[in-house]
Amino acid sequence: ELKVEQNPLFLSMQEGKNYTIYCNYSTTSDRLYWYRQDPGKSLESLFVLLSNGAVKQEGRLMASLDTKARLSTLHITAAVHDLSATYFCAVAQGGSEKLVFGKGMKLTVNP
């Protein structure tokens, strides 16, 4: 059974700082997604990572994938208040259409 773990689950950081959040998964998968959710809102797709060593960047966020370690990281560079949100990773169950989500990481960026 595929399990997806995110850590930390809560993060409070100051503007201008850097930080990395982690997403571990327990079984082999061929794709991993990162989503953002603002309070009371729906989910917005950030990145799709497909292969070992894949790196995607958008603004102050950079995501990478290590399929051998079953680990994805989301690196935040020079955080700004607008990045405050909950970030989810989701992993495709091997050979199926099912996505398993992590519990989400609530990020608060303080001025």
Next chain:
Amino acid sequence: NAGVTQTPKFQVLKTGQSMTLQCAQDMNHEYMSWYRQDPGMGLRLIHYSVGAGITDQGEVPNGYNVSRSTTEDFPLRLLSAAPSQTSVYFCASSLTTGRTFPTDTQYFGPGTRLTVL
């Protein structure tokens, strides 16, 4: 395009009542799915569909039924509501199934907040 729409936005039910949550998309997407989101639990897949007439169970299907008679619509039926089904429900769709074109983005609807008393 309206994208993925869900109705109603809010609903309160009594235990034992039935209802249907509506989901529609106007993007001719092949893949549609339903999730529930509970505090501290992330999103959990209830049912999904890879095309009209084809549905399958997700992680937490008990107490829910789905059907997909058209490409556009994917309603979720609660047969006999229970307090444990109090949650926020999201419908999502993508152009193709993830295995066909893995880079296809899933678009999420705005959600339905359901309370069962």
